[in-house]
Amino acid sequence: MRMTLALLAASSLAIAAASAQAPPQTPPQAAPPVRQARSLAEALQIAGSSSVHILYIHGIGATGSGDSLELQHSICRYAKKFMGQECDGGANQNPVRLGREYAQDGIFARDNASGSNGLNPRVAGERYMGHPIWASWDEWHASAPFVDHYEIRLRDGQNILVDELNWWPLVLAVKCKFMMPDETQLAGRLTGKADDYLDICSRQESGTSGVEVRSVDWIKAGGYTLAELDARPNRAVVLNRAGKVGLMDWRFSDAVLGVGPLADRYIIPGIQQLLVKCVPLLESHSTQFITVTHSLGSYLLFASLALEKRDPTMSADEAAAFKDHFRELLEHLDSAYLIANQIPLLEMSWLGNANTRFFAFDQWSDARRAFLNLGDGPITQPVGTVVAWSDPNDLLTWHLGADFQQWQTPPGSGIKVVNHRVKNATHWFWLFENPDAAHANYARNPEVVRALLKGDQP
Numbered sequence: 001m002r003m004t005l006a007l008l009a010a011s012s013l014a015i016a017a018a019s020a021q022a023p024p025q026t027p028p029q030a031a032p033p034v035r036q037a038r039s040l041a042e043a044l045q046i047a048g049s050s051s052v053h054i055l056y057i058h059g060i061g062a063t064g065s066g067d068s069l070e071l072q073h074s075i076c077r078y079a080k081k082f083m084g085q086e087c088d089g090g091a092n093q094n095p096v097r098l099g100r101e102y103a104q105d106g107i108f109a110r111d112n113a114s115g116s117n118g119l120n121p122r123v124a125g126e127r128y129m130g131h132p133i134w135a136s137w138d139e140w141h142a143s144a145p146f147v148d149h150y151e152i153r154l155r156d157g158q159n160i161l162v163d164e165l166n167w168w169p170l171v172l173a174v175k176c177k178f179m180m181p182d183e184t185q186l187a188g189r190l191t192g193k194a195d196d197y198l199d200i201c202s203r204q205e206s207g208t209s210g211v212e213v214r215s216v217d218w219i220k221a222g223g224y225t226l227a228e229l230d231a232r233p234n235r236a237v238v239l240n241r242a243g244k245v246g247l248m249d250w251r252f253s254d255a256v257l258g259v260g261p262l263a264d265r266y267i268i269p270g271i272q273q274l275l276v277k278c279v280p281l282l283e284s285h286s287t288q289f290i291t292v293t294h295s296l297g298s299y300l301l302f303a304s305l306a307l308e309k310r311d312p313t314m315s316a317d318e319a320a321a322f323k324d325h326f327r328e329l330l331e332h333l334d335s336a337y338l339i340a341n342q343i344p345l346l347e348m349s350w351l352g353n354a355n356t357r358f359f360a361f362d363q364w365s366d367a368r369r370a371f372l373n374l375g376d377g378p379i380t381q382p383v384g385t386v387v388a389w390s391d392p393n394d395l396l397t398w399h400l401g402a403d404f405q406q407w408q409t410p411p412g413s414g415i416k417v418v419n420h421r422v423k424n425a426t427h428w429f430w431l432f433e434n435p436d437a438a439h440a441n442y443a444r445n446p447e448v449v450r451a452l453l454k455g456d457q458p
Contacts, residue, residue: 036372036383037334039455040075041083043288044158052288054162055278057271059295059340060258060396061251062168063195064205065148069095071292071443072152072162075453078446079154082453088153095162098149100211103273105318106311107266108144110137120313122265133173139221142204142214143169145270147277163278167267167300169204169214171257175250176201176218181229183249188234190245197250202226247435251396255342258296259349263303269311271304276325289329291336292452294442295396298341298388305330305360330367337452338388339442340397343404361415369414382416389448391424391441393433422447 037043043052058067072095076087087093102108111120118137126133134140145167152160180201183189189198199206204215219226234241258267279289293301305326314322368383369375386404390397404417424445425437442448 036368036381036385037288037290038385039335039451040160040290040453041085042455043290043334044083044085044154044160047158047288049158050287051159051161052290053278054160055275055289055291055301056162056164057291057293057297057301058164058166058168059293059297059342060254061246062166062254063197063200064168065146065164065166065208067166067294068148068150068162068164068292071449072150074444074449075152075160078449078453082450085158086155088155093152095150095152097210098151098161100146100148101274101277102144102146102212102214103270104144105273105315106313107269108140108273109313110141122313128174128178131178133177135221139173139216142216143173144214145170145267145274147274148211149278163274165271165274165278167270168254170262170266170270171254172201172204172216172218173221174257174262175253177222179249179253181219181222181224183245184229184232187236187241187244188232189229190242195246195250197245198226198229247395255296255346258300259346263300267300268304271300272311272322272326275304275329276322279325279329281324281328287332289333290452291333293336293338293341295340295342295439296346298336298338299343299346301336302343302360305364327367330364331371333364333368333384335385335387338386338400339448340390340394340439341388341400342396342398343400344398365414379414381414383414384416386415386417387451388417388419389422389442389451390419391422391433391438393427393435394424394438395435396439420447420451 037046040052040054054068054071056068056071073092076089076093077091080086080091107120107123109120110118112118117124119134119140123134123140124132134143145165146169148164148166150162150164152162154160180197184198190196198219202217202219204218205213206215219229236244257263280287291301365383372383374381374383386400388400390399399419400417422442422445423433424439424441425434427433
C-alpha cells in the first residue's frame, strides 16, 4: 500500500513538473477576415505586405507592347492626390519591367511529330480564303501571346504588380499577310502618322529591349516587299483613308477576329495561359486582384474566365493547374474596370446559345461568396464590382444595360454593374470630339483614375 501511494505521489509530481515546463496551449489563430476592396487604395490597405495585382488586357488596334504604360504613369501621377501615397520615383516614375512570359503549353507548344514542321495539325490547317495563315513554326512561334510583368513601387514599401496581357500577335498574320497589302490597292497606305501599319507588319515589335522579342516579317511572308507596297499611290483622300485603314482595317478587324473561331481556338486559350502565369497560388490570404481592360479586352477577359472554355490540347496536369489558379483568381478578384467596352455589340455574335459568355459572372460570384464566408443566404452586399466607363462620343463603346444589371441584386449573383460617362477630349462647338482621343484617353482622364485609385463616384 505504501509502495502504491509512493508511486502515485511520484507520478503526480512528474505530471505537475511537466505541466509547469510545457508552454501554455493557445487556440489556433483564425485567418484574418477578408473584405472587398472598392478601390486600389482599399486593396493596398487590405493587402498589407502582400501584393496588389492589376491584370491589364488591351483592346483593338494594338501596335505593340506597352498599352498599360499610360495607366501606370497615371497611377503615379495621381497617387498622392487620390490615395495619399507616392510612387518611389515620384509622380514621373518610369514603370519597372520585371520580365516577359509567352504562352507555351497546349496549342502553343511545338509539335515534334514527324513531318509536322513544328505545327499542331489544327494550326497547320487554319486557312484564310484557302491560304494557310501560319505556314511555319517560326510564324506560329512569333504569334504566341505574352504577358509583360511590371512593378510600381510605393514609398511606404508596398508594391503594385501590373501584368499586361498582350494577345495582339495572334491577329497579325491575318491582317498583315492578307488585308493590309490588298488595302494598298484600294485606299492606299496611311502615311504621316505615328502608327505606320505596314512598317509594324514588317518588323512586328521594333524598339523593344530587355526581353525576348519574337518577330516575323509578315509582309515578306505574304509574298510582298515593303518597298513594293510603299510605292503604291494613295487613292482615298486623307481623312477617309485614315478612317478606312486605321479604324476599319487595323482596329475593327480585331473585333471580328475576336468573336470568331480564332478567339475560341487561340486568343482565349492564350489569355487563359497568361492569367495562370499572373496568379501565384496561395501567396497570401490578403492578395488582391483588379482587372483593367480596354474595348475588346473586356469581352475577351470574361470569355476567358469561363472555366468550361479550356484548351482541349492541354494535358491533364496542365488542366488541373489551370483550375487551381483560376479559383485563386476568382476568389481574390475584387473589381473589374471596363474602359470603352464593346460587350453589348460583340455579344450579338453569341445568339442562339443557351448561355451568354458572361456566365463567368456567376462563377466569379460563387467563388467570392465562398471566400467571403457569406453562405448561401440572400445577397445583402456586392461580392464583386464591374465599373464600365464610356465617353458618349467614343464610336466604339457601349452601355451595359438591364441585361447586365440582373447580376447585381437577388436573385442575381451579387456582381454590381455600374456605368459612368466621361468626356475624354475637347468638344468643338458641340459639333465634334476627336474620336481617337475619345476612345484612347480613358487612362489619362483624372475622373477615371480617381475612381480606380480612390473609389469616388463622379
